[in-house]
Amino acid sequence: MIAALRAAGSGLLAQQTALEVVGNNLANVTTPGFKRSRANFQDAALDPNAEARALAPAVRGVLVRDIQRLDTPGTFEATGNPLDLAIAGAGFFTVTRPDGTTAYTRDGTFQLDASGRLLTPTGDVLTGVQLPAGASSLRVASDGSVTAFVGGTPQPAGQITLAVFPNPGGLLAAGSNLFLASEASGAGTLVPPGTGGAGELTAGVRELSNVSLADEMVSLLVARRAYAASVRAVQTLDEMVQGATNLSA
DSSP states (O other): OHHHHHHHHHHHHHHHHHHHHHHHHHHTTTSTTOOOEEEEEEEEOSOOOHHHHHHSTTOOEEEEEEEEEOOOOOOEEEOOOTTBEEEESSOEEEEEOTTSOEEEESOOBOEEOTTSOEEOTTSOEETTBOOOTTOOEEEEOTTSEEEEEETTEEEEEEEOOEEEOSOGGGOEEEETTEEEOOTTTOOOEEEOTTSTTOOEEEETEEEOOOOOHHHHHHHHHHHHHHHHHHHHHHHHHHHHHHHHHHHHO
16 A cells, blocks of 8 residues: 555656646747757656565556657747848757857847847857948848848858757756757757758748647646646545554554
8 A cells, every 4th residue: 555655656746747847838938949848757666675566566656757858840930130040950059158168059039249249138149150340230141151241341250050969859958048068969060051960041030939838738737637636546545544544553
């Protein structure tokens, strides 16, 4: 009976994690470039003791195997802003954070600072672009080449490269829509857009999150029902334990 309680308790913990994952997805439904996640479960023996498993071989629990980020593309939204860039395919923008470290993002909603650099909404610098002084506008081609216009005269202003990874799902989330390379992701390779497996750039649009409100609401309902079922199982088993204790008293 105690093993059954532990099994029901494992269900509570697993579904709590699932609810947190769904909640994070819903919170970021309007975050440009955000990728939804899901909790994957696995059947598991809760007691490593072989003798205990032999006494209750059918009692097993559930554990969260991993939280998987789903890197399917989001839909594109036209903005008409030449500083909004979207990647039509694989790859990540490479940015330099204020502490000098390198990070990666799919959020291409950039802004221009007084020094002629392109910044993310949180102030990270897009690598490879530097507009000359006096530039009044810019144009980004699908291959990542950047052209600035100074007094109507076009001038080269840099080359945007995209980072591609052997396993992008292994990137570590660093907050603020940024990711860091890890051993699981493998080292990133910087390539011009449209080459080396990277997608082309589209200017004047932004990539929305790939979160579907309908799908997340269904996942939320399923997780809540499973959580409630585990609560009822714990309550029922607790009453049974109390009854057995009273009988033996």
